[in-house]
Amino acid sequence: MLRISSRFDSGAIDVVDCSDPANIRLNLRPDNASDFAQWFHFRLTGARGLDCVLNIENAGQSAYPDGWDGYYAVASYDRAEWFRVDSEFDGQTFRILHTPESDAVWYAYFEPYSWERHQELIGGALSVSPWVELVPLGVTPDGHDLDLLQIGRPAPGKKNVWIIARQHPGETMAEWFVEGLLENLLDEQNAISRSLLESCVFHVVPNMNPDGSVRGNLRTNALGANLNREWGAPTLERSPEVLWVRERMLATGVDVFLDIHGDEAIPHNFVAGCESNESFSKKQHELQEAFKAAWLMFSPDFQTEHGYEVGKFGPETLTLATNWVGHTFGCLAYTIEMPFKDTASKPLLAVGWNGERSRQFGASVLGALNAVLPRLSA
Known part of the structure; x- marks a missing residue:
């Protein structure tokens, strides 16, 4: 039957x-x-x-x-x-x-990333390196922990790199991306990672929306909030996940921000920055261009020809994480988008864009971050 x-x-x-x-x-x-x-x-x-x-x-x-x-x-x-x-x-x-x-x-719809695997990701990171600290930010309405991994010891002059993923829970490629990034960042024999951790503290939220993830939601938390439209004025009653992360950011400061997502329609990997912010500065423009140029060198899966048009989100702009962070901290801030389909330029028909390719893409971003690091203090 x-x-x-x-x-x-x-x-x-x-x-x-x-x-x-x-x-x-x-x-x-x-x-x-x-x-x-x-x-x-x-x-x-x-x-x-x-x-x-x-x-x-x-x-x-x-x-x-x-x-x-x-x-x-x-x-x-x-x-x-x-x-x-x-x-x-x-x-x-x-x-x-x-x-x-x-x-x-x-x-x-895409290769799932389970809540159990999330637990293994957290436990694995803590067991691999003494430089990793688990910072529980709060307990969600459904009773899940909102986990932050702080990697590296804060010190004067160190930059704060923030990476969040799965504001939209159905975009599971985002947590696969973070898994690949963490695996390489915590490899003590990885020269790029060692260089980054000498100068930076990483603040990583692998899953911004655990309630929506477990429930099988596409875009919202248990309360019906689209978290990536809550950054202007988050509340404990509707979007506690954003509220807690924002509070932590305001305490640490932000020098680089990456928000990891997936796009349903566009068959490419691309980034979306803060160009539509009225506060968008010459320095932010230069940092964005340097970051893109570096990532093109480190990953053939990245491209800059296809993506969102500037001003796509109109009056919602400063309610999006990347735009709010870029406006508030004047920093390099990017949304990273990956496809649910495949990459049109370099397809793999048997698997399409999948978890493993997302992991490798996540690892590759460390090279771009390291390349742009000297410009952050310029």
Whole structure:
């Protein structure tokens, strides 16, 4: 008997009918307290050897319908190795066409990053280096810890580098990115990392939105807040995660800020800066240009031709993390975006853009940071 289930960490789907493998009918499930719907993660059992067509019938009404064109769903038989499967979109229904080779197969919008793996990330970082300190910032409405890793010892003259990820919980590539960055930053034999830690203290929040992550939300926390529109005036009642991080930033100062995200529609890795801020300075412009030039040298997966147009967010601009931080601290501040699809310039059809490629991309940003470091004091 066919069965679809999603009662697990980050699971999300609504089942309309799963009696016929050739016409399994599904709907995207919206975030628990908002109308955003795009993320899915579910398990199909009882379909080994059957030619299945899984129809997500409300894809055309999703948060980002342009995201389905050229997109292929990911699947796994063991939740460790994920691969892309044949998919198509007719403007309304998104279809997954797949013949499972196992009694159970998991499908997802992107390779998931579980709350359990987050715990392993924190524990691993603490066990690898004596220079890592865990700073619990608060307890979320659902009872999860909001974790900050401080790496390096504060000292006069040291720069403060802030990196946050997964404000939007469905953008799981962001925490994969942080995992790769941390692995290399904590490698005592990595010359770039040693150079950075001589001059900088890193403040890393690997998951800004643990409630939304576990609930299987696309963009919001348990209270229905899109955290990346809360930076202008966060409140304990609606966006405590942003409030706590902002308070810590104001205490430490910020010299570099990176906010890690994923984009549904654009098949490229790119950055978005603070050009639309009225306070955007010549120094910030020079730092942005130097950072981009350096990252192009360190990663062929990075590009600067495709991205967001300046002024895209209009009156919301200073409610976004990157713009608020850039305005408040006058620092180098960038949003980093990765694709849910694949990189159009360097595709890998079997896996698309995935967790491992995100990890490697995260590692590569350390080279760009190290290259721009001398300019921070110029």
